[in-house]
Amino acid sequence: MTAADFTTFTFQSAQDPTLSPLLLGQLAQARPDLxxxxxxxxxxxxxxxxxxxxxxxxxPVAYSDAPAAPLLPPDALRVAPAVPPTAPPAGVRALPLTAAGFGVIGLIALALPAVSLHAASMFGSFDRTGGFFSDAAQHTGAGIITVMIAAILVGLIGFGAKSGGARAACGTIIIVCGVIGVIIASIIITGAPDYSSSGTGYYAIVEAASGTYLLLSTSIAMALVGLFILLKRNAHLAVGFEVSL
Known part of the structure; x- marks a missing residue:
């Protein structure tokens, strides 16, 4: 095997990360100036x-008149073992369960009225409510069920996930579910008044009801939890990286 010519090494080439620990040790002995x-x-x-x-x-001496350096200690060329990643705090691991809980609340919102109707005429007045499967609610019930069940399942999966990548994926999906819930609630809130009407001697007012507002607040909270999962996961990776250094 041909010995390396250390006289050709420059300051830049000595920084080459592909150099083996053995070669770096030999270079350190031969070239104190590097x-x-x-x-x-x-x-x-x-x-x-x-x-x-x-x-x-x-x-410290120059390369031209450097004396022979003493031999390196036996462990000088030993590569330090990688520091294993630490487990995330218990509070961070429980965040996906929180998102799953908001998914359950979103399903509970389906049992509440999505829209309300108040009508009055010369013959009297009456109030009615409609669910998420009504025309005034844009028949959004099936979509809400799908989104909330997805959030529950992803939250449970995220709680049991071992890798940071899996938790990050769950956090992203939870954010998407929350955003979809916000969009659905916003559609009902802005669209329900279109079903209002009035005429000679009567009027009918349609507006969003308690179920829609519960869906809206729950979806916002769900999206924030998903975002928090991502932020906490990235912060945990940053701390682990600093420890490994």
């Missing part, structure tokens, strides 16, 4: 880093 570059190389092990710092602190 110690600064080697320290910046991602492949520089902790032991090699300590050895270089010790050499520089003792007697």
């Amino acid at each position: 110690h600064a570059a080697i320290l910046q190389n991602p492949g520089c092990s902790a032991a090699l880093r300590e050895w270089i710092i010790a050499q520089e602190s003792a007697s």
Whole structure:
């Protein structure tokens, strides 16, 4: 095997991350003038880093008249083991369950009136309500059921997910479910008044009712929980990255 020609190495080439720990150790012994570059190389092990710092602190010299450096310690070329990712806090793991709970509340909203009608004429007045499957509610009941069941299932899956990627995917889907719920509620709130009417001696007012507003608030909360899952997951990754460094 041909020995490496360390005289051709430059400051830039000594920073090449593809250099093996063994080659970096040999280069550090042969070229003290490149110690600064080697320290910046991602492949520089902790032991090699300590050895270089010790050499520089003792007697920094130029390459041209550098004395033979002492042999590296046996563990100088050992690659430090990767730090395993830590588990997310219990509160973060429980967030998908919170989203599933909001999905249940969204289903409960279906049992409440989506729209209300107040009509009056010369013969008297009356009040009625309509559900999410009525014309005034744009027949949105089936869509709400689908979205809320999806949020419940994804929330349960996210709670049991082990990987950060799976939790991030669940958080994204929960956000989508929440946004769809907000859109449906907004359609009812803005569209229900179109069914109002009036004429000589009578009027009828149609507007969104308690079920729609419960759906709206629940969907907003669900979307925020999904966003919180993503933010907490990214913050946890950032902390884990700093620890591994």
